[in-house]
Amino acid sequence: MSREKLVGQLVDVFRVYGYDGASLTNIAKATGVGKTNLYHYFPGGKQEMAEAALERVDLWLETSILANLNSKAKPIDKLQTMCEQVKQFFNEGHNSCLWAVLALGRSSNDLFHQQIGRSLCQWIEAIASVLEEAGLENRLAKYRAEDAVLRIQGALVLVRGLDRTEPFLRLMQTLPLELLKSDR
Amino acid sequence: MSREKLVGQLVDVFRVYGYDGASLTNIAKATGVGKTNLYHYFPGGKQEMAEAALERVDLWLETSILANLNSKAKPIDKLQTMCEQVKQFFNEGHNSCLWAVLALGRSSNDLFHQQIGRSLCQWIEAIASVLEEAGLENRLAKYRAEDAVLRIQGALVLVRGLDRTEPFLRLMQTLPLELLKSDR
DNA sequence: GTCTATAGGAAGATAGAC
DNA sequence: GTCTATCTTCCTATAGAC
Numbered sequence: 001m002s003r004e005k006l007v008g009q010l011v012d013v014f015r016v017y018g019y020d021g022a023s024l025t026n027i028a029k030a031t032g033v034g035k036t037n038l039y040h041y042f043p044g045g046k047q048e049m050a051e052a053a054l055e056r057v058d059l060w061l062e063t064s065i066l067a068n069l070n071s072k073a074k075p076i077d078k079l080q081t082m083c084e085q086v087k088q089f090f091n092e093g094h095n096s097c098l099w100a101v102l103a104l105g106r107s108s109n110d111l112f113h114q115q116i117g118r119s120l121c122q123w124i125e126a127i128a129s130v131l132e133e134a135g136l137e138n139r140l141a142k143y144r145a146e147d148a149v150l151r152i153q154g155a156l157v158l159v160r161g162l163d164r165t166e167p168f169l170r171l172m173q174t175l176p177l178e179l180l181k182s183d184r
Numbered sequence: 185m186s187r188e189k190l191v192g193q194l195v196d197v198f199r200v201y202g203y204d205g206a207s208l209t210n211i212a213k214a215t216g217v218g219k220t221n222l223y224h225y226f227p228g229g230k231q232e233m234a235e236a237a238l239e240r241v242d243l244w245l246e247t248s249i250l251a252n253l254n255s256k257a258k259p260i261d262k263l264q265t266m267c268e269q270v271k272q273f274f275n276e277g278h279n280s281c282l283w284a285v286l287a288l289g290r291s292s293n294d295l296f297h298q299q300i301g302r303s304l305c306q307w308i309e310a311i312a313s314v315l316e317e318a319g320l321e322n323r324l325a326k327y328r329a330e331d332a333v334l335r336i337q338g339a340l341v342l343v344r345g346l347d348r349t350e351p352f353l354r355l356m357q358t359l360p361l362e363l364l365k366s367d368r
Numbered sequence: 369g370t371c372t373a374t375a376g377g378a379a380g381a382t383a384g385a386c
Numbered sequence: 387g388t389c390t391a392t393c394t395t396c397c398t399a400t401a402g403a404c
Contacts, residue, residue, distance in 0.1 A: 001387095020204035021290045024380060036382085037388055045381065101288050103344040104280050106205045116345045146342070146351055151331070153345075154338025158330070160287040161300045161337075167330055183367075185369095208398065220399085221370050229399065 001033055003041055010053040015098045019050055019105045019112075047111070050102070054115055057098050060089060061119055069126040075134035079176035082127075086152060086172060093159045093168035100153055124149050127179070134180055144179055151175070185217055187225055194237040199282045203234055203289050203296075231295070234286070238299055241282050244273060245303055253310040259318035263360035266311075270336060270356060277343045277352035284337055308333050311363070318364055328363050335359070 009031045013022050024046065028035040042048040064085045069078050090097065099119065102112045127145035132138060152175075155168040193215045197206050208230065212219035226232040248269045253262050274281070283303065286296045311329035316322060336359075339352040 016290070018202060018204060018289050020202060023378080025378080034388060035380095036390085039381070040387060096288050099345055100284075100341045103341060104285050104288060105202050106200070113345070113347065117347055120342065120345045143354070147335070150338035150342045150351055150355075151335055152338070153341040154334035154336070157284045157287060157337040157341060158304065158334045161283055161297070161304045163297065163301055167334055170327070171334075207396080209396080218370060220372085223399070224369060 001031070006031055006033065006041060007052045007056045010049050011056050011098060012095075014050055014053050015096050015101050018101050019046075019109070022046075050112065051115075053098060054102070054112065058115070058119055061123060064089065066122060066126050069130050075130050076176055076180060078130055079127075079179055083172040083175055087169070090156060090168070093156065093165035095156075096160055097153060097156050100156060120149060131179060135182075136180075148175060148179055185215070190215055190217060190225060191236045191240045194233050195240050195282060196279075198234055198237050199280050199285050202285050203230075203293070206230075234296065235299075237282060238286070238296065242299070242303055245307060248273065250306060250310050253314050259314050260360055260364060262314055263311075263363055267356040267359055271353070274340060274352070277340065277349035279340075280344055281337060281340050284340060304333060315363060319366075320364075332359060332363055 010027065013027050013030045016022075017026060024035050024038065027033075027046075027049065028038060031038075033041070038049070039045065042052065044051075065082055068081050068085065071078065073081070087093075089095070099116045102109070103116050124142075124145045127148055128141045131141035131144055136144070151171055155171045159165050159168045194211065197211050197214045200206075201210060208219050208222060211217075211230075211233065212222060215222075217225070222233070223229065226236065228235075249266055252265050252269065255262060257265070271277075273279070283300045286293070287300050308326075308329045311332055312325045315325035315328055320328070335355055339355045343349050343352045
């Protein structure tokens with residue numbers, strides 16, 4: 001079992017059970033790595049496992065989202081590619097977002113909150129840049145970018161609450177054009 | 185300590201710590217009711233406490249949100265009142281949503297999911313009715329109503345992630361007019 | 369209704385053999 | 387690297403005195 005693959009499974013465990021709900025027994029069962037042997041890979045215990053999972057999501061953000069948004073493609077194409085990537089990453093809406101799970105989970109853990117805040121900011125700013133590039137005014141671009149990330153998060157919550165993936169799938173369909181609308 | 189007041193505090197504890205994160209020790213400390221004495225009020229233990237908290241949120245939905253949306257006031261006024269109530273209930277964005285916390289918390293607990301799904305549906309349908317009443321086409325009204333609840337949930341997630349309440353407050357400002365826009 | 373005492377188990381984590 | 391055994395702490399829950 002490579003650490004690479006292990007961390008990928010940690011992301012899945014934590015976003016299903018949450019930080020407090022994910023026991024070492026759960027993690028061991030889900031990964032196939034013995035409970036005590038997990039400490040060989042993550043001497044810092046459960047907290048280090050969650051941090052590794054967060055880093056993995058950050059890696060996804062950089063390679064699959066930010067790199068695309070900062071590329072030289074046309075704005076509408078970049079936004080559509082983003083939605084495709086998001087749809088895939090969240091498994092058509094069946095997966096929840098690790099950021100949301102950890103951010104809502106508990107108020108105590110400030111370590112997670114800082115990293116999550118940075119990641120969300122990076123995403124919002126990258127979208128805002130694309131919208132400015134498409135001709136939107138600075139302030140409006142910032143608001144709409146924030147609204148885009150906000151709606152993705154909201155869709156993933158609603159999907160879990162309603163047990164229907166349609167809201168998420170519809171958002172991924174309509175978001176690119178809606179972000180670029182000239183009026184509002 | 186009346187059960188009324190107790191349940192109100194339970195809502196706060198669960199939406200801060202989540203279901204798994206809220207230990208009986210936590211709850212006892214937050215409410216001032218002895219850990220073992222909690223079983224006097226809730227013989228079903230922690231699960232019954234969470235159910236009581238959910239029921240309390242449902243009561244809020246019915247009295248503060250649905251009653252208003254189903255009233256005879258003008259659509260724009262009803263939507264503005266809704267946003268005022270939401271802003272107040274979530275303490276200007278500082279409180280998170282119990283539905284989101286429990287829905288994201290764990291996949292196992294189907295008891296919560298059913299009730300949360302029903303509540304979200306009721307809310308969405310009530311908004312959709314108001315939008316139809318304002319002249320929007322049936323399908324569009326449904327989509328926008330879903331989008332409204334989705335964005336409220338997303339805003340509460342984003343606020344926790346970014347540690348800034350602005351996204352939530354801005355949404356509460358702009359939502360009523362945006363929902364009624366004739367074009368899009 | 370509120371307390372002390374305590375059961376019984378699961379939690380996260382460590383030691384050390386192989 | 388993976389295991390068994392074990393530690394300590396915390397968990398939910400119950401019994402029963404006052």
